[in-house]
Amino acid sequence: MDKPPSGTPLAQLDSLPEKGGIAIDWQDMPLLIVRSGQDVKCYLNICPHAGRSLALPDGRVFVHKETNIICPVHGATFDVESGACTGGPAAGPLTTIPVEITGNDVRVA
Numbered sequence: 289m290d291k292p293p294s295g296t297p298l299a300q301l302d303s304l305p306e307k308g309g310i311a312i313d314w315q316d317m318p319l320l321i322v323r324s325g326q327d328v329k330c331y332l333n334i335c336p337h338a339g340r341s342l343a344l345p346d347g348r349v350f351v352h353k354e355t356n357i358i359c360p361v362h363g364a365t366f367d368v369e370s371g372a373c374t375g376g377p378a379a380g381p382l383t384t385i386p387v388e389i390t391g392n393d394v395r396v397a
């Protein structure tokens with residue numbers, strides 16, 4: 289699965305929750321976008337534990353105290369800033385999709 293090319297628009301900053309995350313699809317690729325104020329990160333929305341989505345059925349994502357993404361399936365936790373696994377059954381990190389913000393646009397870096 290190839291990552292989206294540089295410059296690909298993924299979201300509008302003002303459409304993201306101020307503190308939290310959402311799931312989106314880019315073509316057939318599931319992505320997770322997490323925002324904390326002006327800081328936005330993007331990860332492949334596939335949990336490295338059992339390959340499930342990190343989002344709830346309504347597309348929201350659990351972010352605990354703005355620091356950890358929590359997989360709703362078996363409870364693995366991941367650092368918001370790096371995607372590193374910080375607890376639970378996952379053995380590895382989330383796959384990072386680098387992004388940049390230009391004005392209100394969140395694009396692949």
Ligand code: FES
Pocket residue numbers: 335336337338339340359360361362363364376377378
């Ligand atoms: S699929 Fe995420 S913790 Fe198991």
